[in-house]
Amino acid sequence: MSNNARVVASGGNRPKPPSIRKSPPSFAWLGVLPFLVFVVLFLFLPSLSLFVGGFQDAKGNFTLENIRGLFTPFILNAYWVTIKISFTTAVMGGIVGFFLAYALVAGGVPNWVRSSLMTFCGVASNFAGVPLAQAFIFTLGRVGLLTVFLKEALNIDLYGQGFNLYSFWGLSVTYLYFQLPLMVLIITPPIEGLRREWREAAENLGATPSQYWWHIGIPVLMPSLLGSMILLFGNAFGAYATALSLTGGLINLVTILIGSQIKGDVLHNPNLGYALAFGMVVVMAVIMSIYYALRRRSEYWLKQ
Amino acid sequence: MKKNVFWNWFWIFISLVYFFIPLYATFNFSLKARKGELSLLAYQQMMEDPRILRSLIFSTEIGLLTILLGLLLMVPTVYLVRLKAPRLRPVIEFISLLPFVIPAIVLVFGLIRTYSGGLLPLTNNYTGLNFLLIAGYVVIGLPYLYRSVDAGMSAIDVVTLTEAAQSLGASWPTIMLRVIIPNLRSAMLGAAFLTLAIVLGEFTLATFLVGLKAFGPVIWQVGQNRAYEASALVIVSFIITWVLMGLINFVGRRGAADGSVAAGPR
Amino acid sequence: MSFLVLEDISKVFPTAVGVEKFDLSVERGEFISFLGPSGCGKTTTLRMVAGFESPTTGRIILNGEDITDRPPNQRNVGMVFQSYALFPNMTVAQNIGFGLKIRKEPESAIKQRVAEMLALIHLEQKGNSFPHQLSGGQQQRVALARALAIRPQVLLLDEPLSALDAKIRVSLRAEIRAIQRQLGITAIYVTHDQEEALSISDRIVVMHEGKIEQVGTPFEIYNFPTTRFVANFVGSLNTAEVEVMDPSAGIVAMNGIRLTSASDLKEKRKGDKVMIAIRPERIGFIAEGEKENVFDGKVENITFLGSVVRIQLRVGGTVFNMDTFNRPSLQLPQTGDTVRVTCSSKAVLVLSE
Incomplete structure (x- = not known):
């Protein structure tokens, strides 16, 4: 009871009408309770169990052995490959996505092109996982349409030159299919937030277009650009289905490793698996905090 | 000026080619199930495969239940927090964004570890596994659900609406069912379609919890040995995604863009 | 030749009203306002001077x-932009020094010039602040300093000033005018606020639908509007259609009331309708x-506007507003009273169109 009274008293500047104050004090808590219970059961508990498991040995005693185990070459390599592919696709998707978004926003392009490409980006950023991997197998696999076309029509032998869809670069090309459109979707609002007056003011003060970009456009967009790319990084970092169905689990990614661990304890130490999984959460948490910090900053500027 | 327009078109052209070729290659392949001619045989075989339809229905059901559970949890929470405890709003928002931090593979790992024994064993029967799947999807969908419900409520100013309804003598059930819910319809529909788009093709949770009962794992299974049918399935699932995204645009929830960030069936 | 000449400028837009046959000569150090409702072409004209739009014809x-x-x-x-x-x-400081x-x-x-400019706008302490840490009025002063720093x-x-509060608007416009005088710089000021234009300008260009309606000093524009548009747009004005009775004596009739006007009616004939x-x-x-010019009106409404009291009178078929100073000795009529009022022949303006 006192709990609720305190909330009402400090609940901000809006005076509560008497009719609301009369309702039972526990009502709000009752309504929010199912949500909280659900979150505890299916979000906090599972995370906590992995966290705890990561610090236990097989008998349940506290140990740092699993954390130490994360720093063995095999697991470090998995993290390294995962980070490398996330970084590559985030930067590539980020750069191309920025130019595409800018091309769509800047004008000179008919409205219907812009809106249909935007819609397509919404679709493509959600079209991932197994079907996406298969679409790329039909395209760039050993007998994929593009592979065959390049070989027969242009005499370019992709696989002969070392390309392999089921490897790092193949996976990167495939990831780009959802990274690029995602970048377009998240960078478009900040680009639209660049005000025409800034460009005009800069020109008026004697700046050339490239000077405008160097001194104003790029610095103002930088937090959004970095933030978006970090988000893309996280997006690729947690990907599992696409990588699994493309490489059949042959590429050493952390997600793939966790998947194998769930299926059959390939690490021969369940607790090391928990530490591995929780390690991903830590990386993601760092990434998302940076993202939100950057986003807040750019909103500060762009909302002026 | 002219130069800029050229570069704009350049990037659009490159992207279009990149977006288009895989779809074309897959579609082209799906028409070649019969040697030497174009046919819809692959689509026919796909339709005749009972597992595919069954799994699609199963995943749709799971999706609908996910939406139902998600809205039941989220709508009253957001509403009450806005009305009675605005101080708690950042807390709820923070909790709702947490799933972004947990990759699907980690979530399913944690769910299995937590519920394969102990006080609440859910993994030893089908009902329990199905429920675990739904719960997992609700967790994954939490950020979008929160964002669209919250945006919907701030768009209609629920506090004032509630006070207006109360001053006219409406009871709490009446307020909820006749004032709040109808005004949230487009926000809730947008969240629903997005959730469905995520759930239908989702592979990671599905494969570990229910296996080949769900659509995502079935697409994968078909892709392992029957390439033509698989290509037809890819086209179909692309169309399904497209339709659902189109519906989101149709119900007018702009900002699906922001909602579709960083989850989905990767 | 004048310092700035806009010669027969026109701008054609595919969908909107542009600018037509704009001719203007501005002397060095002059403060000119372009006044008109939104969409009248005043901003377009300004942007052509800045170079953001190129004129279809003219120099x-x-x-x-x-x-x-x-x-x-x-x-x-x-x-200086509306949105700073x-x-x-x-x-x-970086903003001011950018140019x-x-x-x-x-x-x-640069450092010295920036310090000068900061002193000019009285923001010496704010050199290291970011724009979002300043109030709107401060931001606009910085924008002014930034534009002036390059010695344009x-x-x-x-x-x-249109994005600012009423109070700051008044004080800042005085500041802008003072700075302009101090530096002796030629200025063109676009506004839709007639009070602003009247208070700040050496000359005003009133624009309407892409065309110049009238150019003149604030005194001329306010007291001797030549067109109906100017008369209506600048200040609040009573207009009525009247019939010319005697062109040489300047006598017209308004619903049977005889009025004498000091304006030139020689080109009109008896029986013509004029405004x-x-x-x-x-x-x-x-x-x-x-x-002279005595007529009766029935009081319909009385509005207290602070220093002025506005009385709405029905005179024949038309409604006239009459403003009177709010003196302590003022004895106001009651609504429904009939009062006898007057105006000098110089106050009765005949509009050209």
């Missing part, structure tokens, strides 16, 4: 040089011995 000559086709970044005109348009990633930095002036010269030949101001306009403050209660 712009600044200090003897034809700058019509010169890109905006080589014109050396300073512009300060660069959010730079401090106040000089682009011109590759030495660091020390002309200062262009595009509705610089007349009378300012509300030029109508007064009848004094002893008043004979």
Whole structure:
């Protein structure tokens, strides 16, 4: 009871009408309770169990052995490959996505092109996982349409030159299919937030277009650009289905490793698996905090 | 000026080619199930495969239940927090964004570890596994659900609406069912379609919890040995995604863009 | 030749109203306002001077040089935008120094100029603040300093005060005028606020639907509007259609009431219909011995406006507003009373169209 009274008293500047104050004090808590219970059961508990498991040995005693185990070459390599592919696709998707978004926003392009490409980006950023991997197998696999076309029509032998869809670069090309459109979707609002007056003011003060970009456009967009790319990084970092169905689990990614661990304890130490999984959460948490910090900053500027 | 327009078109052209070729290659392949001619045989075989339809229905059901559970949890929470405890709003928002931090593979790992024994064993029967799947999807969908419900409520100013309804003598059930819910319809529909788009093709949770009962794992299974049918399935699932995204645009929830960030069936 | 000449400028837009046959000569150091409702072409004209739009026909000559086709970044005109348009990633000092930095002036010269400008706008303490830490009025002063720092030949101001509160608007416009006088810089000021234009300008250009309606000093524009549009737009005005009775004596009839006008009616003939306009403050209660232009009105409404009291009168078929000073001795009529009022023949303006 006192709990609720305190909330009402400090609940901000809006005076509560008497009719609301009369309702039972526990009502709000009752309504929010199912949500909280659900979150505890299916979000906090599972995370906590992995966290705890990561610090236990097989008998349940506290140990740092699993954390130490994360720093063995095999697991470090998995993290390294995962980070490398996330970084590559985030930067590539980020750069191309920025130019595409800018091309769509800047004008000179008919409205219907812009809106249909935007819609397509919404679709493509959600079209991932197994079907996406298969679409790329039909395209760039050993007998994929593009592979065959390049070989027969242009005499370019992709696989002969070392390309392999089921490897790092193949996976990167495939990831780009959802990274690029995602970048377009998240960078478009900040680009639209660049005000025409800034460009005009800069020109008026004697700046050339490239000077405008160097001194104003790029610095103002930088937090959004970095933030978006970090988000893309996280997006690729947690990907599992696409990588699994493309490489059949042959590429050493952390997600793939966790998947194998769930299926059959390939690490021969369940607790090391928990530490591995929780390690991903830590990386993601760092990434998302940076993202939100950057986003807040750019909103500060762009909302002026 | 002219130069800029050229570069704009350049990037659009490159992207279009990149977006288009895989779809074309897959579609082209799906028409070649019969040697030497174009046919819809692959689509026919796909339709005749009972597992595919069954799994699609199963995943749709799971999706609908996910939406139902998600809205039941989220709508009253957001509403009450806005009305009675605005101080708690950042807390709820923070909790709702947490799933972004947990990759699907980690979530399913944690769910299995937590519920394969102990006080609440859910993994030893089908009902329990199905429920675990739904719960997992609700967790994954939490950020979008929160964002669209919250945006919907701030768009209609629920506090004032509630006070207006109360001053006219409406009871709490009446307020909820006749004032709040109808005004949230487009926000809730947008969240629903997005959730469905995520759930239908989702592979990671599905494969570990229910296996080949769900659509995502079935697409994968078909892709392992029957390439033509698989290509037809890819086209179909692309169309399904497209339709659902189109519906989101149709119900007018702009900002699906922001909602579709960083989850989905990767 | 004048300092800035806009010669037969026109701008054609595919869908909107542009600018037609705009001719204007501005003297060095003059403060000119473009006044008109939104969409009248005033901002477009200003943007053509800045170089953001190019005129379809005509020439712009600044200090003897034809700058019509010169890109905006080589014109050396300073512009102040309605939305301040300060660069959010730079401090106040960096904003002010930006133009000089682009011109590759030495660091020390920039520093000195920035300090001068900060002193000019009385924001000496704010050099290291970011724009979002300042109030709207402060931001606009910084924008003004930024435009002036490059020592422009002309200062262009595009509705610089319309995003600000009423009180700050009044004080800042006085400050802008004072700075302009102090530096002796030529300025063009776009506004839709007639009070602002009247209070700040040497001359006003009233625009309507892409065309110049009237050019004149604030005194001329206010007291002797030549067109119906100007009469209506500048100040609140009573207008009525009247019939010419005696062109040479300037006598017209309004619903049977005879009025004498000091305006020139020689080109009209008896029986012609013309529009007349009378300012509300030029109508007064009848004094002893008043004979000319006396008429009766029925009081319909009385509105207290602070220093002025506005009385709405029905005169024949039309409604006239009459403003009277709120003197302590004022004895107000009651609604429904009939009062006898008068105005001088000089107050009865005949409008050209």
